[in-house]
Amino acid sequence: MRFSKYIMAFTLWPLLLVQKCAKDSEETNDDNAVEIRYNADENVTKVMAIEDWEQFLKQSQQDIDETDTQIGLLETKLDEADTDEKNAWQGICDSSNLSLLKLKASRAKQNKAFEDGLSTYDKTMYHQNEIFEIQFNHEMAAINKKLATLFEKMRSGYYK
Structure with a gap:
């Protein structure tokens, strides 16, 4: 044996x-x-800025979809949880959902501002998008870290 x-x-x-x-x-x-970024001294044309922004929109949509899936999994787990677990998990689920909704709204707002400004494009628009992308990715990472930490605790039996 x-x-x-x-x-x-x-x-x-x-x-x-x-x-x-x-x-x-x-x-x-x-x-x-690795993200391809243009140097500060490089002349970023309208076409280059559009390509960069479209790449960001595509990647950010994938990130949003993955986070939505993680939140959906958490919502499914809520049905199986006991009262104490449910309360703790619900708070994380709600805050993650709210943060994600705010990110989606700010992304849509930035996209609208970028599209509206294309007719009078200048290099500062690219830099504004660059700053927005960094902030967006930082906030998305914070949401995902919170969810990943919770799922790791679930797997480890911390909440059992």
Whole structure:
């Protein structure tokens, strides 16, 4: 009996290690994602600014969709939770939802301002978008970190 436990441990250990390495690799790839930014002294044309903004819109929509999915998973878990867990999780769910709605609204507002200003484009529009993108990504990361921390606590049994 003891011998079989050791065999199981040695056969499962490499699988767990590979899974952990794969997870670390995915996280590293996300952290090392390189955005192509133009230098401050570079003359950013209207076409370049539009391409950069469209790239941001595409990436930010993917981020929004992923965060929406995470919030949806949390809402599903709320149905299975006991009262204490439900109260704690509901607060995180509500604040994440509200923060995401504010981000969506500010993104739409920035997009409208950018589109309206294209007829009289100047380089400052690109820099305003650049500042907005940094702020947006920072706030999105904060939401996702809060959700990831909660899911990690759920997996670890912290709330059990």
